Amino acid sequence: MVEWTEQERSIITNIFANLDYEDVGSKALSRCLIVYPWTQRYFASFGNLYNADAIKTNPNIAAHGTKVLHGLDRAVKNMDNIKATYAELSVLHSEKLHVDPDNFKLLADCLTIVIAAKMGSAFSPDVQATFQKFLAVVVSALGRQYH
Amino acid sequence: MTSLSAKDKDAVKAFWAKISSKATDIGADALGRMLVVYPQTKTYFAHWKDLSPGSAPVKKHGQTVMGGVADAVSKIDNLTAGLLNLSELHAFTLRVDPANFKILSHNILVVLATMFPNDFTPEVHVAMDKFLAALALALSEKYR
Numbered sequence: 001m002v003e004w005t006e007q008e009r010s011i012i013t014n015i016f017a018n019l020d021y022e023d024v025g026s027k028a029l030s031r032c033l034i035v036y037p038w039t040q041r042y043f044a045s046f047g048n049l050y051n052a053d054a055i056k057t058n059p060n061i062a063a064h065g066t067k068v069l070h071g072l073d074r075a076v077k078n079m080d081n082i083k084a085t086y087a088e089l090s091v092l093h094s095e096k097l098h099v100d101p102d103n104f105k106l107l108a109d110c111l112t113i114v115i116a117a118k119m120g121s122a123f124s125p126d127v128q129a130t131f132q133k134f135l136a137v138v139v140s141a142l143g144r145q146y147h
Numbered sequence: 148m149t150s151l152s153a154k155d156k157d158a159v160k161a162f163w164a165k166i167s168s169k170a171t172d173i174g175a176d177a178l179g180r181m182l183v184v185y186p187q188t189k190t191y192f193a194h195w196k197d198l199s200p201g202s203a204p205v206k207k208h209g210q211t212v213m214g215g216v217a218d219a220v221s222k223i224d225n226l227t228a229g230l231l232n233l234s235e236l237h238a239f240t241l242r243v244d245p246a247n248f249k250i251l252s253h254n255i256l257v258v259l260a261t262m263f264p265n266d267f268t269p270e271v272h273v274a275m276d277k278f279l280a281a282l283a284l285a286l287s288e289k290y291r
Contacts, residue, residue: 035269117261117264117267119261123257126183129183
């Protein structure tokens, strides 16, 4: 079982309470596709991904980034049971979407960078540690049902 | 790992020109963060009195590390040759597990995002990520 202190819980809920999902979601996903171009393999049907500008302005990517970020809401609401909360999503990513689970960490790192850019100095070492711990639990839960 | 293209090198040099005046702050912040977020890295600094972010040893060492990064930027066309001495230092004297290079690189990128949110675009991010990975590889050259 993952243990969360009161401070960690409030750090996570604060980050998500003040989040512009459309802005952060689209930026995180497009950054992932630019910094780790092999992740584009999952988005062949999304239209023009030929260069960084195309990716950044692609409306399908923007919409999907928002969707993925909202997917984290359930983890925020169920921090004591993320593994069970994401069991179905994990099966989906494995059986239907066939996403290499190593890629979850890549998106998590890009999300960290985007949040860091938004928060600036407020993204202190403690906040970074908490946010990365949260994402690590999410990433682990999403990979759990792969076989 | 791929080698750096001309475009990557230009991007790194251009971004470095913008940020080099803040190198000490970047190094101190990145190192301080690393020690908090990845506590296992503290094992290399057991001889320091104070490992907290902003402490004197952290600031001083952050400056040393970023001095190495600055040097690498100037030798970007041949990192392996340029970082030979540093590689020997890390391999034979410091014996830092090379997995930690990735960890420090990540924290440098986080600091760049917090300090330069508008300049640290995805394009700059990928160039810097590749550069730091190439740097880490050059540092690992002499390990075995």
